[in-house]
Amino acid sequence: MIKDPKDWTTGDEPMTGAQRSYLQTLAEEAHEEVDGNMTKAQAAQRIDELQRKTGRGKEGH
Numbered sequence: 001m002i003k004d005p006k007d008w009t010t011g012d013e014p015m016t017g018a019q020r021s022y023l024q025t026l027a028e029e030a031h032e033e034v035d036g037n038m039t040k041a042q043a044a045q046r047i048d049e050l051q052r053k054t055g056r057g058k059e060g061h
Contacts, residue, residue, distance in 0.1 A: 015043035026050035 015023070015038045023043060027034040030053045038046065051057035 010040055012039050012041070014038075015040050019043040019047065023047060023050070026054055026056065029054045029056075 019038075019040065020036065020043070023034045023038075023046060026047065027050060030050050032050070032053075034046065035042075048057070
């Protein structure tokens with residue numbers, strides 16, 4: 001079971017460089033803007049949203 005990003009102990013820390021890079025890639029594909037000041041938890045949730053929108057999400061999601 002995957003823990004909800006809101007429950008991460010490090011969820012309030014700034015997003016990682018990898019998250020920032022992946023978000024930028026997904027946002028470009030989705031023709032959307034991304035807030036560069038997200039927390040790790042916010043970035044994880046936005047990545048999930050953009051993966052669904054771009055079709056890059058895991059199968060079954």
